[in-house]
Amino acid sequence: MSRAPINRIIPSSLVDGPGNRTSIFLQGCNLACSYCHNPETQMVCNHCGKCVPGCPSGALTVVNQRVVWDSEVCLQCDQCIKVCPSFSSPRVRNMTAEEVFQEVQKNIPFIRGITTSGGECSLFPNFLKELFAIAKDHGLTCLIDSNGTTDFSRLSDLMELTDGVMLDVKAWNEQVYRNVTKGPTNTVVKKNLQYLSNCNKLEELRIVCLPGEVDAEAVINGIWQSIGEKARNVKLKLIKFRKYGVKGRLHQTASPDDVYMEELLQIANDLGFENAIIV
Amino acid sequence: MSNVLEIVTSRKLTHEQKVASLAHAAEDSLFILDIPEKTKYYFDINAIDDLFEGHAPYRPRYIMPNYEKFVKNGSEFLRIEPPQDLDELLSGLMILYKHVPSITGFPVFLGDMDKLIEPFLEGVSDEEAKKKLRLFLNFLDRTITDSFCHANLGPEPTRAARLILELEKELQNAVPNFTLKYDPDITPDDIAEQGIYTSLFCANPAIANHKIHRETYPTDYGISSCYNVLPIGGGAYTLSRLTLPGLAKVAENPNHFLTELLPDCLEALGNYMNERIVFLVEQSGFYETSFLVKEGLIHSDHFLGMLGITGLAECTNLLMGESGKRYGHDEEADDLAEQIMTIISDFAATFPAKYSKIANGHFMLHAQVGMDYDIGITSGVRIPVGDEPTSIYDHLKHSARFHRLITTGCGDIFPFETTGRNNPSAILDIVKGAFSLGSKYLSFYEQDSDLVRITGYLVKRSEMEKYRNEQVVLQGTTHLGAPNYEHNRLQDRKVRGL
Numbered sequence: 001m002s003r004a005p006i007n008r009i010i011p012s013s014l015v016d017g018p019g020n021r022t023s024i025f026l027q028g029c030n031l032a033c034s035y036c037h038n039p040e041t042q043m044v045c046n047h048c049g050k051c052v053p054g055c056p057s058g059a060l061t062v063v064n065q066r067v068v069w070d071s072e073v074c075l076q077c078d079q080c081i082k083v084c085p086s087f088s089s090p091r092v093r094n095m096t097a098e099e100v101f102q103e104v105q106k107n108i109p110f111i112r113g114i115t116t117s118g119g120e121c122s123l124f125p126n127f128l129k130e131l132f133a134i135a136k137d138h139g140l141t142c143l144i145d146s147n148g149t150t151d152f153s154r155l156s157d158l159m160e161l162t163d164g165v166m167l168d169v170k171a172w173n174e175q176v177y178r179n180v181t182k183g184p185t186n187t188v189v190k191k192n193l194q195y196l197s198n199c200n201k202l203e204e205l206r207i208v209c210l211p212g213e214v215d216a217e218a219v220i221n222g223i224w225q226s227i228g229e230k231a232r233n234v235k236l237k238l239i240k241f242r243k244y245g246v247k248g249r250l251h252q253t254a255s256p257d258d259v260y261m262e263e264l265l266q267i268a269n270d271l272g273f274e275n276a277i278i279v
Numbered sequence: 280m281s282n283v284l285e286i287v288t289s290r291k292l293t294h295e296q297k298v299a300s301l302a303h304a305a306e307d308s309l310f311i312l313d314i315p316e317k318t319k320y321y322f323d324i325n326a327i328d329d330l331f332e333g334h335a336p337y338r339p340r341y342i343m344p345n346y347e348k349f350v351k352n353g354s355e356f357l358r359i360e361p362p363q364d365l366d367e368l369l370s371g372l373m374i375l376y377k378h379v380p381s382i383t384g385f386p387v388f389l390g391d392m393d394k395l396i397e398p399f400l401e402g403v404s405d406e407e408a409k410k411k412l413r414l415f416l417n418f419l420d421r422t423i424t425d426s427f428c429h430a431n432l433g434p435e436p437t438r439a440a441r442l443i444l445e446l447e448k449e450l451q452n453a454v455p456n457f458t459l460k461y462d463p464d465i466t467p468d469d470i471a472e473q474g475i476y477t478s479l480f481c482a483n484p485a486i487a488n489h490k491i492h493r494e495t496y497p498t499d500y501g502i503s504s505c506y507n508v509l510p511i512g513g514g515a516y517t518l519s520r521l522t523l524p525g526l527a528k529v530a531e532n533p534n535h536f537l538t539e540l541l542p543d544c545l546e547a548l549g550n551y552m553n554e555r556i557v558f559l560v561e562q563s564g565f566y567e568t569s570f571l572v573k574e575g576l577i578h579s580d581h582f583l584g585m586l587g588i589t590g591l592a593e594c595t596n597l598l599m600g601e602s603g604k605r606y607g608h609d610e611e612a613d614d615l616a617e618q619i620m621t622i623i624s625d626f627a628a629t630f631p632a633k634y635s636k637i638a639n640g641h642f643m644l645h646a647q648v649g650m651d652y653d654i655g656i657t658s659g660v661r662i663p664v665g666d667e668p669t670s671i672y673d674h675l676k677h678s679a680r681f682h683r684l685i686t687t688g689c690g691d692i693f694p695f696e697t698t699g700r701n702n703p704s705a706i707l708d709i710v711k712g713a714f715s716l717g718s719k720y721l722s723f724y725e726q727d728s729d730l731v732r733i734t735g736y737l738v739k740r741s742e743m744e745k746y747r748n749e750q751v752v753l754q755g756t757t758h759l760g761a762p763n764y765e766h767n768r769l770q771d772r773k774v775r776g777l
Contacts, residue, residue, distance in 0.1 A: 011670060012709075012776075014701065020708035110672050110712035279701075 001096040004127035007041045007089060007119060009100065011107045015279075019112040021143070022104050024131075027092045029120040031147055031181040033170065035208050037245040040081035041119040043088040051080035051090050060090055087247065097130035104135065113141030113163070122150035125158050132161035143203055147181075148189035152196060164203025165196050172218040180214060190226065197227040202234050209264060210241035211256055216264055224271045236276040238264050291746070295424060296755050299384050306333040311562075312554050318547040325525035327548050329555075330518060330587070330650065336559040338380040340585075343501050344576040345512040346390035349375055356570035365399040365408065369415045376423070379571065381504075383755070385423045388503035388514075389430040389455050393440035400438055408439075413446055420452035426736040426756040427504040433460040434489045436470045444470075444477045444484070453730060453737040453754055457484035458502040458720075463711055465489070472703040475710070478723045479700045482730040482737050485690065485722030488714045495686055496637055498581065505648060505735025506720060507688045510637050513581020515687075516556045520587030520647040521548055523594030523619070524656055533598045533615065541622055549630040552584045552642060556633045583638040585687050586627050587647030590656040591616055592663050607662035607677055616681065620660070624684040646682075646689035648734030651759040654766045658734050659689055667773040671709065679716035690720030692732050696776040697725055726774045733760040733769065 005027035013023040029042045036042065047067050052060045059074040060067060067090045074091065081089045104114055114135050116128055121144060132142040141163040148167045152159055169189060171177035177186040196202040205223060209216045216238070224231055240255050261278045268276040286292065286300045312334060314322075321327040332340060350368065353361040357375065362368035372395070379386035400408055419428075432440040440459075447457065459466075459474040466489075474484050485506070492500055496510040509515055526544050530536035560566060560579060571577045595606040595616040604612040624644060632642045646659025657663040660681040668674045671693065682689045699706055710721055722732055729739050738760030742752045746761045764770070 011672065012705070014698070014705035018704060019702075020705035106670075107672055108712070109715050110675070110709045112708050 001098060001130055002124070002126045003094045003096050004100075004124040005044060005092045005119075006095045006100060007038075007092055009103050012111070013115065020110060021113045021115045022107050022111050023115045023117055023145075024100060024104075024121075025117050026119045026121040026124055026127075027089070028123060029118055029147070030123060030149055031120065031170075031183045032087070033181050033208075034213060034248060034250050035180070035210060035241055035246060037242065039087045039245070039247040040084060040089040043086050045088045045090055045092060046086055048086065050085060051083055054079050054083055097127055097134060100131055101134045101138075104140075105138070108138060108140075111140065113143060115143040115145055115166075117145035120147050120149065122146045122152070122155075125150070125155050129158045129161060132158070136161055146192075148186075148192045149183060150192075151188050152192050152201075159199065159201060162201060164201050165192075166204040166206060167192060167196065167202065168206045168208075169193065169219050169223060170208065171215055172222040173215050176215045176218075190222075193223065193226055197230045197234075202227075202230075204235040204237060205231075206237045206239055208239045208241055209256055209261060210250075210253070211260060213241075213250070217267055220264065220268050220271065220273075224273070229272070232272050232274050234273075234275060236268055236273045238268070238276060238278045240278060291749060291751060291758075293424075293751055293753070296758075299755070302384075303331070303333060306335050306337070309335040311335055312551075312558060314551065314554070315547070317543075318551050321526075321544050321547050324529055325522050326529075326544050327551065328520045328522050328650070329551075330520060330647070332382060332517060332519070332555070335563075336517065336555050337563040338382075338565050339514050339516050339559065339582055340382040340518055341387045341503050341507055341509060341515040342379055342381055342571065342577060343388045343503055343509050343511050343514045343581075344375070344379055344386075344390070344571055346372070346375070346395055346576075348512075348576055349574075350395060352574070354570070354574055356574060362399070365396070365403055365411055368396065368399045369411060373415070373418055376419070381427075383425045383427050383504075385425045385428055387428055387507075388501050388509075389419070389428065391432070391501065392430040392457075393432045393437040393443060394435075396439040396443075397437045400442075405438075405442060409442055409446060412442060413450065416443070416446055416450055416452060420450070420454045421753065423454050424754050426453045426456060426738065426754055428455045429458060429501075429503045429506075430455040431458050431460060431502050432474070432484060433470070434462045434465040436467050440470060441473065444473050447483050448477045448480045451481050451730060451739075452483075453739055453742075453756070456505065456735075456737060458487045458506070459484040460489040460492070460502075461486045461710070461714070462489040462493075463714070468704065468707060471707050471710070475703040475706045475723060476700060479695060479697075479703070479725040480728065482722070482724035482728060482732050485720060485732075486710055488717075488719045490714070491717065491719055498637070502688075506690050507585065507645060509687065510581045510583075512575075512577055513579075513583070513637060514577065515585045516559055516582050516634070517552055518585040518587050518645060518647065519548060519552050519555070520589055520645075521545065521623070522589055522653075522656065524590040524597060527594040527597040530598065536598055537618060537622060541619065542626065545623065545626040546630070548586065549626070549632070549642065552586065553633045556584055556635075560634050579634060580636045583635045583687075584632050584642045585645040586623075586642040587645045588623060588685075589647040589649055589653070589659055591619065591660045591681070592657045592666075593655060594619065605666065607666060607668060607674075613677070613680070616660075620681065620684050643687045644685045645687045646685045649763065649767065651762040651766070653763070657767070660685065661691060664768050665771045665773075671775045672712075675709070675713040675718055676716060679713060679718040682719040683717055685719070688720070690722060690735065691718070692722050692724075692772070694726045694731075694772050694774045695723050696774055697727065698776065699723070699725070731764075731769070733763050734767075736760070738764070 007025040592606040648658040
């Protein structure tokens with residue numbers, strides 16, 4: 001069985017898909033978005049040890065030059081991730097799909113499914129495949145929350161087990177995309193948009209909105225032109241940028257005002273999006 | 280409030296509340312029930328409690344009229360013809376409700392309200408129906424000034440239920456309590472989600488496990504007062520309770536409690552309840568004179584006695600002694616609690632109850648939710664406020680285990696973060712899971728809402744504030760809710776988020 005770095009498992013989440021779901025956050029991302037609200041999930045810990053002295057409960061120690069985290073002692077105060085210079089967290093466990101599912105199982109029968117998120121969970125397709133296979137056996141639905149940089153059309157085994165993908169469309173113009181994400185290109189994201197829409201696996205679309213940083217209007221128009229009528233019933237979440245948790249150049253940037261958000265919603269509604277909401 | 284002069288001159292009671300209190304004081308001046316010394320002892324140590332039911336029962340505690348029958352036949356006594364349209368229906372019900380007695384002096388059960396209304400909505404627009412129903416609901420809230428009053432919705436979806444839920448959200452009324460009878464095989468998700476969504480604005484409706492409750496009686500059931508499962512066309516003669524911590528305090532050890540005290544006290548309670556029932560049925564004249572009986576809206580064969588229990592948590596914790604193991608947290612404590620429940624349940628299943636045909640000649644168990652004067656006694660079989668398990672799933676699994684043996688009403692209350700409103704389907708998933716495990720009744724309210732559920736009934740925080748400031752308030756239940764809210768630290772109930 002393959003292992004994946006697990007940042008945390010949230011037993012009950014109502015923001016990660018329909019109904020009540022357990023969300024599994026994987027560690028490590030291939031992008032470094034300026035507005036990322038959980039930047040501690042971006043990188044894998046390099047065991048520099050800078051978080052250890054500040055830990056108030058003594059949950060962190062260095063053993064054989066590796067930072068070791070004791071989950072029993074941890075107070076979840078987040079001091080370690082605040083001081084981490086590497087956009088990482090020492091509280092990451094390398095787990096097999098079976099081990100993750102043991103935690104998920106505690107939440108049955110109260111959940112209707114699981115959602116994997118990150119970081120970028122699609123960087124671990126084999127792990128997801130194994131996890132989803134077990135989840136499916138237990139009657140749970142499986143959703144992927146993704147930045148869309150992995151070409152899903154090449155992962156047909158995984159897609160067969162996946163009920164839907166919640167896709168971040170971070171920018172439409174490639175230059176804007178590079179600036180926001182530090183990623184090379186959004187060609188694959190656009191390809192995924194088409195692919196997921198064609199195979200009816202597009203669960204949700206998400207745009208983090210911040211004028212000057214993100215070309216949200218172009219994204220909305222681009223999606224519509226790209227998949228047309230198929231976009232009509234897909235949930236489109238217009239996410240208002242919030243500075244909470246953000247590290248780096250946007251950490252003190254104000255949220256866009258409601259007027260701007262309403263304008264975007266209007267644009268989406270005028271095009272024909274029937275399930276667009278501001279969150 | 281027993282001092283008559285104190286009642287007469289009170290500055291905190293409305294006229295109506297004074298009249299009710301005076302009637303109570305008059306009843307309590309009688310001493311006609313035969314109460315043996317041993318039973319008096321159990322009363323004295325606060326192990327048995329008559330819940331202010333009065334010394335000379337002259338009406339059943341809870342009455343569940345067959346309102347369908349009333350709609351079909353009208354009432355000769357009240358000179359009401361069977362209603363032909365929505366106006367006549369609502370007017371007829373308003374008149375009948377006024378004449379349905381109970382322990383509170385007000386009706387505790389208003390019927391399957393959506394089913395009563397639905398046939399009369401044909402040809403009536405939503406707008407028109409809502410105007411009439413708004414007036415009706417406000418009439419009930421302002422005249423039934425005691426929130427131990429309940430109406431039912433579901434489990435089948437109706438336009439009437441949808442309209443009532445829309446109105447409830449708008450009106451923010453404390454009366455009546457609403458329960459949505461819910462069965463995932465019958466009730467569509469959208470109406471259940473509307474119910475949950477509504478409850479996160481006005482603490483109404485609560486959700487009942489219909490699949491389980493429908494098996495309680497050979498006849499149809501209704502939910503009354505602050506959550507009692509009773510047969511339609513009947514009700515409860517009495518609800519007397521065993522206050523478990525009071526009894527545990529005099530136990531020498533757990534074994535003494537289980538093998539001697541508990542069986543002895545239960546027998547005393549059983550005899551006391553029979554004494555009440557016999558007086559009510561044979562002496563009071565209620566069943567010979569009430570038009571509800573004569574017109575077939577109720578029948579004495581459909582009444583039973585509810586044996587209440589409360590404070591299982593504190594009782595168990597007391598008996599666990601210095602081990603410090605706690606109900607809701609430690610397996611050993613929960614196993615002891617289950618032993619206690621099994622003894623009580625076996626007693627109810629075997630002790631002969633008078634005039635209790637619908638319950639096969641026995642008493643039925645009820646998780647009594649507490650009184651305003653209870654301090655350090657947690658409702659029924661609930662886990663104490665402030666000691667709730669971190670995970671709502673663990674909490675619900677525990678509830679399901681302890682709801683099992685209680686047949687006539689046992690539920691839990693969960694305050695939710697405001698964000699719960701964004702995804703009622705997630706809360707419905709939790710309800711489905713809990714009900715599949717055997718949990719019987721769940722209610723929710725939003726952490727900051729004005730309406731809050733005290734133990735089962737609803738009270739407005741704003742009204743409690745007025746009452747604390749020595750002002751007269753409309754709802755009598757505010758008098759009970761205000762001290763209960765403080766004594767049981769209800770503001771500390773664990774708020775659940777998702």
